[in-house]
Amino acid sequence: MATEYLGIDVGGTNVKMGIVNAETGNITNFYSHDTGSWRATGHFVDNLGDAIAVQLKENPEVKKIGIGVPGLISRDRSTLMEITAIPETDGTPIIPLLKKRFPEHDFFLENDANAAALGEYYFGEEKLPEDYIFVTLGTGVGGAAIIDKLVFKGGGGNAMEPGHMPSINGKVLERNIGKNELLDLANKMRAEFKGETRLPSDGSISTTGLVAAASDGDVLALQIFDVVGTLLGDGLVSMIRILDITTILIGGGLSASFEYIMPAVNRQLKYWLTPYYMKTLDIKRATLANDAGLLGAASLCF
Structure with a gap:
């Protein structure tokens, strides 16, 4: 048994x-x-x-x-x-x-x-190496590093808090791309947008609505995810450079937007990282969901 x-x-x-x-x-x-x-x-x-x-x-x-x-x-x-x-x-x-x-x-x-x-x-669906970085996108931005199959604890025991890395607008990363902040950004960009979009203009944009619009090629939805991917990509560059780990898993509730944030993430990684990192870089969506x-x-x- x-x-x-x-x-x-x-x-x-x-x-x-x-x-x-x-x-x-x-x-x-x-x-x-x-x-x-x-x-x-x-x-x-x-x-x-x-x-x-x-x-x-x-x-x-x-x-x-x-x-x-x-x-x-x-x-x-x-x-x-x-x-x-x-x-x-x-x-x-x-x-x-x-x-x-x-x-x-x-x-x-x-x-x-x-x-x-x-x-x-x-328990994941894919075989993973013994070293990888894990980032969760949800209400906040969480993270972990697994090194030699063990949790990397850091000096005091609480290493890897990527959501609290300094980002733009005088805020930490999760206060720019967490779920609530993503929706604030979407509604702000919608108010300023002049082109064709299926996103509502009354401040009621939802994450599922954003993903659905992006899957239909909605220009504004893709622009919103481009901003998120750019900020996340810059954060990943820092983690990769410090830990020298090039397998990245993206999980959490907002990982449904994975394919729409990845073009910007990849753009930032290509811009900042040297061939040493790029040749083994592997970014994938986590598989365990709920x-x-x-x-x-x-x-x-x-």
């Missing part, structure tokens, strides 16, 4: 968990709980422990549990440091607390983007 792990993806909106088959990545016993209601009790970690207890009772063969969280954690992967979406947990030694409650089980903690990056190695967080958490158990 294949080994199974419990994967837990803690998010600002929902906490998702499920039993993951270590060989196939198949998820069973999926459970999702509203984060806000656990927060409202003032005992978030206790509520999490109760949900874990139910899963372990129903799946007694599971001995390892991986947890991905949206924020900064201690270098020894035991304590929550800065979890912006659940700030009342800051400073909580979550792993010792869970280990005390479940002494027969092993717990593994990681930042959610790092976990999702690792999940692509173990299961990335949960499968990533489970992959911490390997």
Whole structure:
């Protein structure tokens, strides 16, 4: 019988968990709980422990549990440091607390983007090298570097925050190309645009509408994605130059725009990088989609 792990993806909106088959990545016993209601009790970690207890009772063969969280954690992967979406947990030694409650089980903690990056190695559709950069495009811009199949932690344990790199307009990258900022940019460019476009002029542009328009060759939609791709491409140049890693995975909710941002991304990479980097450069879309967080958490158990 294949080994199974419990994967837990803690998010600002929902906490998702499920039993993951270590060989196939198949998820069973999926459970999702509203984060806000656990927060409202003032005992978030206790509520999490109760949900874990139910899963372990129903799946007694599971001995390892991986947890991905949206924020900064201690270098020894035991304590929550800065979890912006659940700030009342800051400073909580979550792993010792869970280990005390479940002494027969092993717990593994990681930042959610790092976990999702690792999940692509173990459960993704494509074979990956042991070194790659992972960037998530969504409400914010997250990232990770996997080096020799391990999460690159950096000095204090929280390396690879590409969304917080300085960008244009006196803002960091994710405040220029995060989901809300992308829509602000789209509505601003629509107001100034004089040509033919299917994008609405009443400030109601959506990300799905943008992608649909771009797929039809809409000039304005493609111009908007060109701006995003240019800024992302410049950020990738910095990461590639510093880490000397040329395999890049793009994931997250906004990765649906992948093919429309890639012309500008490639233009910036060609402009800034030398042949040493270009000859091995490989940029692709991540494959785990909505299961990335949960499968990533489970992959911490390997």
